[in-house]
Amino acid sequence: MEKDELTYHVPVLLKESVDGMNIRPDGTYVDVTFGGAGHSREILSRLGEGGRLLGFDQDEDAERNIVDDPHFIFVRSNFRYLHNFLRYHDIEQVDAILADLGVSSHHFDDSERGFSFRFDGDLDMRMNKRAGLTAADIVNTYEEERLANIFYLYGELKNSRKLASM
Ligand SMILES: C[S@@+](CC[C@H](N)C(=O)[O-])C[C@H]1O[C@@H](n2cnc3c(N)ncnc32)[C@H](O)[C@@H]1O
Structure with missing residues (x-):
């Protein structure tokens, strides 16, 4: 399913969240959830000479939204490696x-990603398609107790034990 950047994801509170970053034209910023680039484009529109933006996304689909802008660097990685990449790019500190966080509309709209309630597709739910384990692997191989803990801790489900036993 091909999507253009307008339908990939519509960012919420776009201006408000970027206003809160108090962007200086020559500042250094990071968007750790680049997605459809809505927030990144807004940040870039406020940067000038010396300004820099690093955009992280672990999902290769987000690469289609990479912005051609001399102030922008795309990093295809989980943002847990933020420190490593800042060091790699000789950045000692950032301004904001x-x-x-979360999934983008794109993840729900593409049946092959396995997040959709509307479309049939294999249960996948990997944000990083290079990661080995799918949601189907987990629900079909993990012990009941381990599943119940996952549902309880990450899904905040009160009936996690019952659900894991089904
Ligand atoms: C809600 S969307 C962000 C949408 C974006 N702000 C925009 O304007 O289009 C979240 C994005 O973050 C990515 N993501 C989620 N967790 C991540 C992680 N730990 N590391 C890197 N990217 C992540 C997802 O792949 C998704 O594209």
């Missing part, structure tokens, strides 16, 4: 970091 934006994290728009």
Whole structure:
């Protein structure tokens, strides 16, 4: 399913969240959840000479939204490696970091990603398609207790034990 950048994801509170970053034209910023580039484009529109933006996304689909801008660097990685990449790019400190956590509309709209409630597809739910383990692997191979803990801790489900036993 091909999507253009307008339908990939519509960012929420776009201006408000970027206003909160108090962007200076020559500052250094990080968008750790680049996605459809909505927030990154808004940040870039406020940068001038000396300004820099690093955009992280672990999902290769987000690469289609890479912005052609001399102030922008795309990093295809989990943002848990933020420190390593800042060091790699000789950045000692940043002025603000934006994290728009969660899935994007794109993940729900593409049946092959296995997040959709609307479309049939294999249960996948990997944000990083190079990661080995799918959601189907987990629900079909993990012990009941381990599954119940996952549902309880990460899904905050009160009936996690019952659900894991089904
Ligand atoms: C809600 S979307 C962000 C949308 C984006 N702000 C925009 O304007 O289009 C979240 C994005 O973060 C990515 N993501 C989620 N967790 C991540 C992680 N730990 N490391 C890197 N990217 C991650 C997802 O692949 C997704 O594209």
